[in-house]
Amino acid sequence: MDITILVISAxxxxxxxxxxxxxxxxxxxxxxxxxxLMQLRLGPSRLGPLGLFQPIADGIKxxxxxxxxxxxxxxxxxxxxxxxxxxxAALTFAVIPVAAPVNIAGxxxxxxxxxxxxxILYILAIxxxxxxxxxxxxxxSNNKYAMIGALRSSAQMISxxxxxxxxxxxxxxxFSSVVSSEIIAAQAGTLFSAGPFNFPRxxxxxxPIGFLIFVVAMFAETNRLPFDLPEGESEIVAxxxxxxxxxxxxxxxxxxxxxxxxxxxxxxxxxxxxxxLFPGMGRLVALAxxxxxxxxxxxxxxxxxxxxxxxxxxxxxxxRWTLPRFRYDQLMALGWKVLMPLAALNIAGTLVLIxxxxx
Amino acid sequence: MATRTRRVGPRKSLFHSIYIVDSxxxxxxxxxxxxxxxxxxxxxxxERRQYSARFxxxxxxxxxxxxxxxxxxxxxxxxxxxxxxxxxxxxxxDKEKYPVRFDIDIMRxxxxxxxxxxxxxDAIKLSGVYDMSAAKRxxxxxxxxxxxxxxx
Numbered sequence: 015m016d017i018t019i020l021v022i023s024a025x026x027x028x029x030x031x032x033x034x035x036x037x038x039x040x041x042x043x044x045x046x047x048x049x050x051l052m053q054l055r056l057g058p059s060r061l062g063p064l065g066l067f068q069p070i071a072d073g074i075k076x077x078x079x080x081x082x083x084x085x086x087x088x089x090x091x092x093x094x095x096x097x098x099x100x101x102x103a104a105l106t107f108a109v110i111p112v113a114a115p116v117n118i119a120g121x122x123x124x125x126x127x128x129x130x131x132x133x134i135l136y137i138l139a140i141x142x143x144x145x146x147x148x149x150x151x152x153x154x155s156n157n158k159y160a161m162i163g164a165l166r167s168s169a170q171m172i173s174x175x176x177x178x179x180x181x182x183x184x185x186x187x188x189f190s191s192v193v194s195s196e197i198i199a200a201q202a203g204t205l206f207s208a209g210p211f212n213f214p215r216x217x218x219x220x221x222p223i224g225f226l227i228f229v230v231a232m233f234a235e236t237n238r239l240p241f242d243l244p245e246g247e248s249e250i251v252a253x254x255x256x257x258x259x260x261x262x263x264x265x266x267x268x269x270x271x272x273x274x275x276x277x278x279x280x281x282x283x284x285x286x287x288x289x290x291l292f293p294g295m296g297r298l299v300a301l302a303x304x305x306x307x308x309x310x311x312x313x314x315x316x317x318x319x320x321x322x323x324x325x326x327x328x329x330x331x332x333x334r335w336t337l338p339r340f341r342y343d344q345l346m347a348l349g350w351k352v353l354m355p356l357a358a359l360n361i362a363g364t365l366v367l368i369x370x371x372x373x
Numbered sequence: 374m375a376t377r378t379r380r381v382g383p384r385k386s387l388f389h390s391i392y393i394v395d396s397x398x399x400x401x402x403x404x405x406x407x408x409x410x411x412x413x414x415x416x417x418x419x420e421r422r423q424y425s426a427r428f429x430x431x432x433x434x435x436x437x438x439x440x441x442x443x444x445x446x447x448x449x450x451x452x453x454x455x456x457x458x459x460x461x462x463x464x465x466x467d468k469e470k471y472p473v474r475f476d477i478d479i480m481r482x483x484x485x486x487x488x489x490x491x492x493x494x495d496a497i498k499l500s501g502v503y504d505m506s507a508a509k510r511x512x513x514x515x516x517x518x519x520x521x522x523x524x525x
Contacts, residue, residue, distance in 0.1 A: 050414075052403045
């Protein structure tokens with residue numbers, strides 16, 4: 015095997031996962047500040063400019079906390095559960111491209127860790143693995159609240175994975191590919207123009223219902239409010255991670271935020287054209303000559319991807335502090351009675367539109 | 374036997390039962406709060422709440438030309454419902470009565486302000502100072518009370 019490929023892959027892994035894990039503490043800060051401001055408080059504002067060093071202080075606190083290990087837990091699963099959650103959440107990002115592939119010295123370098131030919135299926139598979147972490151944590155904790163949390167989590171994730179998968183199928187049908195880079199490449203160009211505004215050929219305009227279902231299912235899959243029943247602070251204390259503390263707990267925490275980032279990136283990939291530039295941004299590239307233009311294009315693509323993903327990450331926070339938690343039967347009713355039939359109808363409608371040549 | 378359920382109250386229309394529009398209304402409300410509403414936080418050590426002029430806080434004994442107004446008339450320990458003022462009276466060289474000791478057991482004090490009302494000499498006063506937490510049980514003695522803290 016060519017050593018250069020290994021080196022390039024290693025660099026990509028470090029840079030992309032590094033970027034993701036830098037975003038996690040930033041995200042906790044945004045979450046806490048956003049929550050504060052929406053509730054007419056200030057949030058953490060003491061440490062560093064605007065309280066930006068607060069996550070660092072939190073991290074140090076977690077590191078130095080005693081690694082407590084309750085006597086009644088099933089040790090092996092108790093220890094690997096946070097790891098499973100964390101790794102599953104992080105691995106999703108591996109197939110998401112952050113910019114278009116470029117040719118450097120006759121070698122095509124793609125800005126994604128692995129361009130799998132089953133990219134979307136891989137994401138769906140890996141995101142279900144995260145569920146095992148939660149179930150293991152709930153079961154091994156040997157605690158009734160943790161158990162209820164884990165049970166809720168498994169029921170919720172299985173129910174919403176169907177809606178999620180079906181909403182993604184609509185996108186896959188429209189772009190006729192399950193490869194993430196091909197899906198993004200297919201979202202280039204203009205769908206229609208309305209006066210001065212050009213609507214890009216993004217998934218959200220081709221699959222609006224699919225997008226709606228995806229967003230709802232996304233919240234359920236990441237266990238975020240309004241679907242955070244596995245945690246349910248008010249009813250089952252903290253759900254599956256009730257017996258965890260210190261660094262092991264913070265790993266669940268990081269896993270939650272990482273999966274938020276991953277799902278934001280996935281939503282952008284499927285419905286908002288991934289690294290496709292915002293309409294009108296392309297004119298900037300023409301200003302720079304030759305090599306610089308190519309470099310600028312890559313930077314702008316990464317910037318577009320980041321802005322879009324950041325919006326969805328903010329959307330997670332925004333929704334969390336807006337909507338109250340669903341009741342368990344409401345959650346199940348929404349998943350099975352509303353989202354699943356709607357997703358099935360969406361697929362049927364998409365099929366009809368594709369066969370009639372509209373899409 | 375299956376439970377029969379009965380709907381109470383008005384039936385929601387399909388438009389409202391989908392929640393999408395209402396969710397977006399909610400999102401707009403939180404965004405409005407985030408961007409435009411005045412935040413209510415008081416950043417405590419730097420910022421302080423404005424209390425009323427009648428606020429009853431830390432005690433002090435008023436002085437005139439460096440001499441305490443108190444004549445040890447014992448009205449304040451008499452009226453004190455918490456029984457927290459302890460005065461030992463003495464006599465000055467000019468035959469005037471004065472408190473040799475004036476202790477306030479601040480742990481017992483309920484800040485009712487009756488001592489202030491009872492005082493005929495305008496000597497014992499309650500100031501607006503409210504941050505008086507301490508690491509141990511404290512009895513304020515005369516030297517402490519003679520310092521004019523935040524007097525009004």
